[in-house]
Amino acid sequence: MEKEKKILYSGMQATGTLHLGNYLGALKNWVALSEEYDCIYGIMDLHSLTVRQDPTAFRQNARRFYTLYVAAGLDPEKNIVYYQSHVSAHAELAWILNCFTYMGELGRMTQYKDKSQKHADNVNAGLFTYPVLMAADILLYQADAVPVGADQKQHVEICRDIAQRFNGIYGDVFTIPEPFIAKAGAKVMSLAEPEKKMSKSDENPNATIFALDDKDTILRKFKRAVTDSETDVRFDPENKPGVSNLMTIYSCVTGKDMESISSEFSGKGYGDFKIAVGEAVADHLAPIQKRYDELTKEKAYIESCIKTNDEKAAYLANKTLRKVQKKVGLTERIR
Ligand code: TYM
Numbered sequence: 234m235e236k237e238k239k240i241l242y243s244g245m246q247a248t249g250t251l252h253l254g255n256y257l258g259a260l261k262n263w264v265a266l267s268e269e270y271d272c273i274y275g276i277m278d279l280h281s282l283t284v285r286q287d288p289t290a291f292r293q294n295a296r297r298f299y300t301l302y303v304a305a306g307l308d309p310e311k312n313i314v315y316y317q318s319h320v321s322a323h324a325e326l327a328w329i330l331n332c333f334t335y336m337g338e339l340g341r342m343t344q345y346k347d348k349s350q351k352h353a354d355n356v357n358a359g360l361f362t363y364p365v366l367m368a369a370d371i372l373l374y375q376a377d378a379v380p381v382g383a384d385q386k387q388h389v390e391i392c393r394d395i396a397q398r399f400n401g402i403y404g405d406v407f408t409i410p411e412p413f414i415a416k417a418g419a420k421v422m423s424l425a426e427p428e429k430k431m432s433k434s435d436e437n438p439n440a441t442i443f444a445l446d447d448k449d450t451i452l453r454k455f456k457r458a459v460t461d462s463e464t465d466v467r468f469d470p471e472n473k474p475g476v477s478n479l480m481t482i483y484s485c486v487t488g489k490d491m492e493s494i495s496s497e498f499s500g501k502g503y504g505d506f507k508i509a510v511g512e513a514v515a516d517h518l519a520p521i522q523k524r525y526d527e528l529t530k531e532k533a534y535i536e537s538c539i540k541t542n543d544e545k546a547a548y549l550a551n552k553t554l555r556k557v558q559k560k561v562g563l564t565e566r567i568r
Contacts, residue, residue, distance in 0.1 A: 242376035244275030247295035249433035257418030258382030368392035455511035
């Protein structure tokens with residue numbers, strides 16, 4: 234039988250706080266695509282364990298991510314919004330897929346190389362097999378499309394390789410997913426060092442805009458954003474990475490194209506431009522922050538969403554897992 238709508242799957246690690254890169258590179262697009270696809274969005278808390286977490290803060294962060302997903306417009310009654318760790322099929326399929334993934338291909342992953350340098354005292358096996366768990370996430374739900382920022386494209390590609398390898402041996406078990414990378418906002422850069430991507434773990438507090446930053450903080454960070462010694466607002470990522478990043482951000486939140494942004498600020502200099510970007514971002518985030526505040530008071534509602542969605546996700550995931558277990562020859566349960 235033909236599926237009515239295509240399936241879309243994505244998620245974020247539940248570490249730290251959701252930032253503007255996560256929002257523009259992923260969450261904003263998820264919301265935009267949520268009517269067109271059957272969508273499943275995870276709080277990827279198992280992935281977060283590859284870096285040591287404080288248990289209390291970790292639980293709070295995970296809940297904050299869940300609430301922000303909903304506040305930003307993912308409807309938990311239409312989409313499945315759930316916790317990865319609440320569906321044990323992820324870990325079970327990841328184990329099986331580990332046996333279909335080569336050390337060489339995992340060793341080539343850029344994120345693994347970066348993270349193992351950054352956390353040199355904790356290069357654990359989870360960090361190495363991280364993309365296999367991500368492949369399990371996606372393949373369990375037979376996803377057609379995976380909307381992510383540019384930094385996750387390589388992980389979706391290895392997921393495709395693993396799925397194709399598995400299907401090559403056992404027949405068409407998995408749907409082969411396509412990465413879905415937004416045209417603008419797929420790589421939001423740091424405000425302090427615009428050659429580097431915006432990240433939640435940046436040590437410079439002015440480098441990253443967080444989704445829950447208040448207006449004054451947002452304006453202050455944008456005013457301090459590193460630009461260049463010229464004055465013209467022109468899109469040229471190679472030679473003017475700071476200004477181009479601000480233009481991208483402005484474009485994403487206002488819908489204006491680069492040309493009209495250039496002419497809007499022609500002859501005005503960077504000061505006015507930075508304030509306008511800050512204002513536009515703060516105004517864009519304001520309704521999400523307001524809804525977030527309301528939702529934090531609706532504990533029972535959020536908890537009922539988590540429960541129902543965990544169950545829906547587990548049902549779908551277990552269907553694929555049972556199929557895989559049967560294909561590889563694991564003994565079926567006696568009922
Ligand atoms: P994570 O938690 O690092 O990031 C979540 C999403 O935000 C995007 N992103 C950015 N986009 C634009 N500019 C930036 N500066 C920026 N920083 C982050 C990421 O590309 C991502 O889309 N491995 C994933 C989580 C994951 C997942 C999955 C995603 C686990 N399983 C299955 C999709 C499908 C990660 O660490 O994303």
